[in-house]
Amino acid sequence: MSGPVNWLSQIAAVTKFGLLSMPQRRGSVAAAAFGIAGVVAVLVGVLSIAAGFRRAMAASGSPDAALVLRSGADSEMVSGFLRDSTRIIADAPGVARTPEGPLASAELFVIINLPKISTGTDVNVPLRGVERPALKVREGLRIVKGRMFEWGRDEVIVGIGAAREFDGLQVGDRLKVGRYLWPVVGIFSAGGGAADSEIWSDATVLQAAYHRGDSFQSVFVKLKSPDAFNEFKDAVTADPRLNAQVLRQTDYYAENSTAVTKLITTLGYLIASLMAVGAVFGALNTMYSSVSARTREIATLRALGFGSAAVVASVMLESIALALLGGVLGAALSYVAFNGFHTATMNWQSFSQITFSLAVTPQLLVQGVVWATLIGAIGGMLPAIRAARQPIAAALWEL
Numbered sequence: 001m002s003g004p005v006n007w008l009s010q011i012a013a014v015t016k017f018g019l020l021s022m023p024q025r026r027g028s029v030a031a032a033a034f035g036i037a038g039v040v041a042v043l044v045g046v047l048s049i050a051a052g053f054r055r056a057m058a059a060s061g062s063p064d065a066a067l068v069l070r071s072g073a074d075s076e077m078v079s080g081f082l083r084d085s086t087r088i089i090a091d092a093p094g095v096a097r098t099p100e101g102p103l104a105s106a107e108l109f110v111i112i113n114l115p116k117i118s119t120g121t122d123v124n125v126p127l128r129g130v131e132r133p134a135l136k137v138r139e140g141l142r143i144v145k146g147r148m149f150e151w152g153r154d155e156v157i158v159g160i161g162a163a164r165e166f167d168g169l170q171v172g173d174r175l176k177v178g179r180y181l182w183p184v185v186g187i188f189s190a191g192g193g194a195a196d197s198e199i200w201s202d203a204t205v206l207q208a209a210y211h212r213g214d215s216f217q218s219v220f221v222k223l224k225s226p227d228a229f230n231e232f233k234d235a236v237t238a239d240p241r242l243n244a245q246v247l248r249q250t251d252y253y254a255e256n257s258t259a260v261t262k263l264i265t266t267l268g269y270l271i272a273s274l275m276a277v278g279a280v281f282g283a284l285n286t287m288y289s290s291v292s293a294r295t296r297e298i299a300t301l302r303a304l305g306f307g308s309a310a311v312v313a314s315v316m317l318e319s320i321a322l323a324l325l326g327g328v329l330g331a332a333l334s335y336v337a338f339n340g341f342h343t344a345t346m347n348w349q350s351f352s353q354i355t356f357s358l359a360v361t362p363q364l365l366v367q368g369v370v371w372a373t374l375i376g377a378i379g380g381m382l383p384a385i386r387a388a389r390q391p392i393a394a395a396l397w398e399l
Contacts, residue, residue, distance in 0.1 A: 040330025046268030060193035061249025094232030103222035129203030146186030161196035161355030283379020323376020
């Protein structure tokens with residue numbers, strides 16, 4: 001046991017010397033730590049966009065809800081049904097019912113242009129026409145300000161995210177739809193889901209405004225239970241009167257999030273990797289300075305019997321400790337700056353804006369610290385090897 005214990009004590013002794021000498025090199029130490037902190041903050045910040053978008057889409061559906069689109073359609077924009085078809089879908093087995101009828105909402109989806117509050121530029125905002133069961137089909141949807149629109153009237157309610165991001169959507173404002181001005185009578189919350197980015201009106205009124213006749217683009221359905229999905233799907237897809245596909249809402253929104261999250265994640269890793277190269281050189285410079293300043297003390301310790309392995313390990317530990325300091329600082333900065341920050345981006349499936357909050361998750365914080373540790377390990381490797389290979393006699397000659 002004396003061998004390992006002695007080796008560990010040697011590492012502890014050399015590492016202690018290195019850590020205690022950091023104040024003497026505070027300029028280079030601070031530069032390296034802040035460089036690594038910047039890498040972590042940028043990495044976590046960018047990935048928090050993807051995490052927030054993915055969370056918003058995941059909150060948009062429930063296991064006992066289904067979406068019916070025309071066969072071959074990958075979004076509501078290119079789907080379509082007539083009234084007779086939507087009634088057949090609503091009457092299919094597996095659909096939940098109340099005394100008022102089946103919990104199925106045939107819906108119309110159109111895009112309007114509104115200015116974004118932060119930039120003033122016009123962006124695509126979704127306007128959805130719904131039927132009465134829509135509020136029961138979607139779990140957790142509630143009016144948080146104002147009231148529900150009256151059926152049959154030119155009124156709209158606005159998702160809380162849309163009201164926050166786009167101009168002219170507060171209660172009392174009037175929304176221009178075609179040639180009409182529709183009053184905003186309420187703001188609703190959908191629990192952070194995609195509906196928070198939408199404007200809702202009566203589907204019948206919206207059909208008339210856009211001259212859509214009696215057509216719809218999708219049917220949102222509440223099922224009796226998650227297990228009723230296959231029964232409902234088989235009945236709808238096998239009906240010769242229909243040309244439809246049935247999706248779980250959770251699967252549909254998860255697929256919608258794939259393209260955006262892949263793009264953001266790829267960009268995040270690319271930017272962080274480029275910055276990490278600079279941070280590695282910063283760590284190298286700092287650790288080379290550390291080794292250079294401690295040449296004589298390292299040589300003295302080795303002359304006293306300290307092994308090369310202990311010197312390598314101690315320099316590596318010092319570099320990793322420095323990197324962890326920067327990593328924790330960067331993680332803290334990213335959490336304070338980004339977590340819960342509200343924004344909006346394009347949903348490439350519907351070509352409309354979707355609002356969401358950035359999410360700095362524990363997994364992202366851990367990932368940032370791991371990146372910092374790797375930067376420290378890489379940046380400390382060459383200086384550690386150099387310290388261990390220094391000829392003892394030549395180093396002692398500097399005394």
